[in-house]
Amino acid sequence: MLSRRLYVLPFLALLALIVVWPLSTVVVGSFKPGAPLEHYAYILGSRFYLKAFSVTLKLSLLTTALGLAIAVLPAIALRARSRRLSDLALTIGNIGANFAGVPSVLAFMILLGSNGIVTKLLREAGLMEGFDLYSWSGLVLTYLFFQVSIGTVLVLPVITAIPRDIEEAADLLGQGGARFWASVGLPVVWRQLLSVATLLFANAMGTYATAYTLMGTSAQIVTVRIGELVAGDVFADPGLANALSICLLVVLIAPILLAQLLTAKGTKA
Amino acid sequence: MSRHLSGSFLFLLAGLFALPFLAIALSAVATDWSDALLPRHIGLDVITSVLGDPRFQASVLRSLAISFTALALSLALIVPAIVAAHVYWPALDRWFARLVVLPYAVPAVVLVVGYLRVFSQPPVQINGTPTLLALAYVPLCFPMLYVNVKNALQGLAVRDWLDAGRLVGATDERVLLCVVLPMIAPAIGLACVLNLGILMGEFVYANLLVGGRFETLQIYMFAQRSESGSVTSVIILAYFLTLLLLTALAIWLSARGGTDKR
The missing domain is CATH 1.10.3720.10 (MetI-like)
Known part of the structure; x- marks a missing residue:
């Protein structure tokens, strides 16, 4: 029995080599010998990096909230319909998730870039004032694309799993439709929705391809800052890249842990 | 939410999702699409040249x-x-x-x-x-x-x-x-x-x-x-x-x- 546990060893060894070891050097390397917190102090004192964190945080929070909302509505609408249609929506969400990053941004450029197909149409109609794809609104749009896709894949099963009889019971009591969802339906699954939200948030915080394809190194996004320090011609300050990575990890993992704590408490009570 | 309303909502979403892909498919076969609403010529030259690259x-x-x-x-x-x-x-x-x-x-x-x-x-x-x-x-x-x-x-x-x-x-x-x-x-x-x-x-x-x-x-x-x-x-x-x-x-x-x- 016990000896057969050894079958997990090769995988654990790979995880140690390819995740644990590199990650631990990032942690250790973020502290400067002699002046341990110097890199962190530099980040906290740098308007450049603080700006990147505030932009990334705002973008992630906004697209998580919007993405979740946009994913929940069709999930509710799909509940009343056939299973096949829900499966189709899941499939579309999955394709969207795989299409995220470079291809989706290229698609947005073809449609909404300065010479885009839709841009030309809207410009003629006088509706394109003030929209620039290579800016904040473009980031929101391209981030929303994958947030909605992944959100749909994660939210649909949660909404589908709500027992049908409570919906019918609420309907009998005159609490049907939107009132049911506001007062019963969504509160019943708030824990699952919260963990979906933390995953969406973490995903947005850690996204690199979308922002980098859209705006290159001029994107004020934390992952792009890190990538710049790593892939630049000169690897000027590895310590700084390490400390930035740790700051990103903390911001991104804290909500996941917090949500797990909250939901664990809830199930015990 | 009435069934009719949710139906049109889903239809609208599906359309919003499909539209960009249709536009891109059109743009892939369009050879002259610079100044008009719809392309003037349709051809497979770009497709063959990319796939053959x-x-x-x-x-x-x-x-x-x-x-x-x-x-x-x-x-x-x-x-x-x-x-x-x-x-x-x-x-x-x-x-x-x-x-x-x-x-x-x-x-x-x-x-x-x-x-x-x-x-x-x-x-x-x-x-x-x-x-x-x-x-x-x-x-x-x-x-x-x-x-x-x-x-x-x-x-x-x-x-x-x-x-x-x-x-x-x-x-x-x-x-x-x-x-x-x-x-x-x-x-x-x-x-x-x-x-x-x-x-x-x-x-x-x-x-x-x-x-x-x-x-x-x-x-x-x-x-x-x-x-x-x-x-x-x-x-x-x-x-x-x-x-x-x-x-x-x-x-x-x-x-x-x-x-x-x-």
Whole structure:
């Protein structure tokens, strides 16, 4: 029995080599010998990096909230319909998730870039004032694309799993439709929705391809800052890249842990 | 919410999702679409020139090669680990269940920072090589494999079969290989197809670890971003159709595997 546990060893060894070891050097390397917190102090004192964190945080929070909302509505609408249609929506969400990053941004450029197909149409109609794809609104749009896709894949099963009889019971009591969802339906699954939200948030915080394809190194996004320090011609300050990575990890993992704590408490009570 | 209203809402969403792809498909065949609402000419020249481009073909082959290498490695390392943890080590299994969020919790950029230090010097000097890329892809395959294989395992009475096997003198390995493996094979197949979609679409590791030295499909796409609209349209369309094909395959596989699920 016990000896057969050894079958997990090769995988654990790979995880140690390819995740644990590199990650631990990032942690250790973020502290400067002699002046341990110097890199962190530099980040906290740098308007450049603080700006990147505030932009990334705002973008992630906004697209998580919007993405979740946009994913929940069709999930509710799909509940009343056939299973096949829900499966189709899941499939579309999955394709969207795989299409995220470079291809989706290229698609947005073809449609909404300065010479885009839709841009030309809207410009003629006088509706394109003030929209620039290579800016904040473009980031929101391209981030929303994958947030909605992944959100749909994660939210649909949660909404589908709500027992049908409570919906019918609420309907009998005159609490049907939107009132049911506001007062019963969504509160019943708030824990699952919260963990979906933390995953969406973490995903947005850690996204690199979308922002980098859209705006290159001029994107004020934390992952792009890190990538710049790593892939630049000169690897000027590895310590700084390490400390930035740790700051990103903390911001991104804290909500996941917090949500797990909250939901664990809830199930015990 | 009335049924009629929710129906039109879903229809609107589906339309919003489909419209960009239709526009891109149109832009891929349009040869003269600079000043009019609709293209003046329709032709397949751009499609044939992109698909015939050796650089494009080579990038597809590289992507396929790296993805299949990573998939083979994942199958060899991860499937035995999931089965062994399920049967012999439930405590570890609970940790595996948490590990599913790993690709979300630890962004690729952060790991790349670590790779550049760890793998730039002996004993494992593989920085900048496709080998490192393939290794980095293995943890990415874990969530899909775990969710699907675990689902399949939960529907099986593996422990009873092992007991029965011991009674007739069959080793656990024999029972696992000859009885359990065929039963979970459809789930493994499905996970492989889903993972192929993920790996073919991976950009961060590819760009930061190997970049132009080993141009994968995503790196090629990225490099073409400043090309004309019709060229990028063709590339995107080709990629989208590949995803559709993989999805169709996944649906077919899950329908086959679904027959013996609850």
